[in-house]
Structures are given as structure tokens and as C-alpha cells.
Amino acid sequence: MSFVHAAASKAAGGAVRVFLVLAGLFWLLPTIGLLVSSLLDAGELDRGGWWRALTAPARLTTANYERLLADEAITGSLLSTVAIAVPATLLVLVLGSCAGYAFAWLEFPGRDALFLAVVALLVVPVQVALIPVSELFGAVGLFETTAGVVLFHTAFGLPFAVFLLRNFFAQIPRELLEAARLDGAGELRLFAQVVLPLGGPAIASLGIFQFLWVWNDMLVALVFADSANPPITVALQQQVRQFGNNIDVLAPGAFLSMAVPLAVFFAFQRQFTTGVMAGAVK
Structure with missing residues (x-):
């Protein structure tokens, strides 16, 4: 009886693994299609779908990426995106950690009321602040500057950062801090x-969430970024407006912009999983 139960459990576990693998492949299908499309020239794409290249790998070429990286507008937009995403992420982590510790373990007048005010800012949508912040940035000379975009992302990323880190730090045993x-x-x-x-x-x-949000943002970049050197999301949108369905330009550009956040996620995947599980347990 125990043998039958063990065999059934093993079969069920194998079925679950097969299902998870198939679900993962299905989830990755758009990414795989984008990658293959980015390695095909425009003529091949016009003759049929990207999946035709899977049976004829000789059709794949890196010419699209070579042309893309030779375009100073695209390479400049990638550098502009890095110049925005990295400082906006670091500022949120540093300021959010300090504020989270203060709200969790420091005693000062109005602490709880101030924390509630910070949490209330979580419900404020980005769209509401676009016009007033635009006027403010225009008055102080930050409109269409990298610093302005960084400050905007930092301001809207801090409420969630403070809320998350305060709750996490508050779970640290008091005895450890007293010792x-x-x-x-x-x-x-x-x-x-x-x-x-x-x-x-x-x-x-938190750093992964903030970096992905800033890297993939287009709304704030459209409003506040330098139009002469926009981030990659805006640069790709401009390619659509100028060239229409120019898939041999858009596909490698989109995959290149996707590769950086994917690399960041997989590089910190263990820390991300540990943080999510720790928050779930606590």
C-alpha cells in the first residue's frame, strides 16, 4: 500500500513539474518570438512569421543589432536610461531604508501620524502630479533634465519603500537591538x-521593483525627460512614429531594452525570493 502511495505521489510530482515547465515555456513565448524577430531581416519577416526561422537557423543574423548599436540616438538613449534608473533606484533604497528604520525604532513626536501620511501617498496616481510638477520643474529649471526625472521617480518610489521597509524592520527582535x-x-x-x-x-x-519600474517607464520620460536625448522607451516610440512598422529596428531595440532588467532580475533572484518569503512568513 505504501509502495502504491509513493508511486502515486511521485507521478503527481512529475506531472506538476511537466506542467510548470510547459507554463514557463508558454510564458516565455513572446520573449522568444521577439528575440527571433530581432535576428531576422525585414525581408524574412515580410515573408512569414518568426517561427519559420526555427527550422532554418541560417536565416538568423546579427545585422539588425549592428545597425542599431551604430545608431548614436539609440546608444545615447540607453545611456540616458541608465543615468535615470540607477540614481533613482539608489536614492529610493538609501532614503527608504533610513526612513523605514526611523519609523520602526526611533521615538519622535508625531511618528505614527507622519507614517500614516506617507502611506496615504501610495494612493496618489502619477498622472495627478504631472501638471503641477511640470510647472514646479519649469520654475526651478529642472524641466527636460535627467535630474528632474530622477527626482520625480524618487518621490513616487519613496512611499512604497518606506511602507515596505518600515514593516520589515519592525519585525527585527527588540532584544537584538537592545543588546x-x-x-x-x-x-x-x-x-x-x-x-x-x-x-x-x-x-x-525593493531595488528590483524600483529599477524595473523606472527602466520601463515611458509616461514620466515623455513629460520630463530631455527630448534631445530621451530614454530608450521614448526613443523606441519615436521610431514607431517615424518609420511605422519598422520591425527590424523595433524588435532588436525592444529586446535590448528588455535584456537589462531581465539581467538585473536574474542576478538578484535569490535575494528577491528570500525577501518575498521572509515577508510572507512574517
Whole structure:
């Protein structure tokens, strides 16, 4: 009886694995199609779907990427996107960590009311702030600048960062912090050597979310970014407006813009999973 039960459990586990593999392949199908399309010239794409190249790999070529990377507008837009996404992510992580620790473990007047005000900002949509912030940036000289886009993304990323990290830091045992204080650790040392290492998974998860959001953003970039050197999302949108269905330009550009956030996600996948599981358990 036990043998039959073990065999049934093993068969069920195998079926689940097969289903997960098939679901993963189905989920990756658009990405695979975009990659193959980016490796075909315009003539091949006009003659049929991208899947025809799977039976004739000789049709694949890197000429589209060579032309794309030779375009200074595209390479400049990639550098512009990096110049926006990296500072906006780092600022949110640093400021959100400091504010999260303060709301979790420091006593000061109005702490709970201020935290509720920060949480209330989570419901404010980005679209509501576009016009007033545009007027403000125009008055102070930040309109159509990289600094303006970074500040906008930082401001809208901080409420969620503070909310997430405050709740995570609050789960740290008080006894651990008190023991560190008894050993002579000040608040800065306590934050840097105890709280930050323990909050590493949550901080890494937040960093992935923030980086992906900023990298893939087009609305804020359309409004606030420098029109002469826009981020990659806006640059690709301009290619559509200028050349129509120019898939041999759009496909490699879209895949190239997708490759960076995918690389970031897979590089920090373990920290992301640990942070999500830790938050679920707590």
C-alpha cells in the first residue's frame, strides 16, 4: 500500500513539474518570438512569421543589432536610461531604508501620524502630479533634465519603500537591538551593522521593483525627460512614429531594452525570493 502511495505521489510530482515547465515555456513565448524577430531581416519577416526561422537557423543574423548599436540616438538613449534608473533606484533604497528604520525604532513626536501620511501617498496616481510638477520643474529649471526625472521617480518610489521597509524592520527582535545598544552601538552603527544586513533581502526586492519600474517607464520620460536625448522607451516610440512598422529596428531595440532588467532580475533572484518569503512568513 505504501509502495502504491509513493508511486502515486511521485507521478503527481512529475506531472506538476511537466506542467510548470510547459507554463514557463508558454510564458516565455513572446520573449522568444521577439528575440527571433530581432535576428531576422525585414525581408524574412515580410515573408512569414518568426517561427519559420526555427527550422532554418541560417536565416538568423546579427545585422539588425549592428545597425542599431551604430545608431548614436539609440546608444545615447540607453545611456540616458541608465543615468535615470540607477540614481533613482539608489536614492529610493538609501532614503527608504533610513526612513523605514526611523519609523520602526526611533521615538519622535508625531511618528505614527507622519507614517500614516506617507502611506496615504501610495494612493496618489502619477498622472495627478504631472501638471503641477511640470510647472514646479519649469520654475526651478529642472524641466527636460535627467535630474528632474530622477527626482520625480524618487518621490513616487519613496512611499512604497518606506511602507515596505518600515514593516520589515519592525519585525527585527527588540532584544537584538537592545543588546547592541548595551555593547555601546549608537543609532548609526546599529542601523549600518545590524538592521541593514538583516534587511538585505527586503532591500534587494525593493531595488528590483524600483529599477524595473523606472527602466520601463515611458509616461514620466515623455513629460520630463530631455527630448534631445530621451530614454530608450521614448526613443523606441519615436521610431514607431517615424518609420511605422519598422520591425527590424523595433524588435532588436525592444529586446535590448528588455535584456537589462531581465539581467538585473536574474542576478538578484535569490535575494528577491528570500525577501518575498521572509515577508510572507512574517
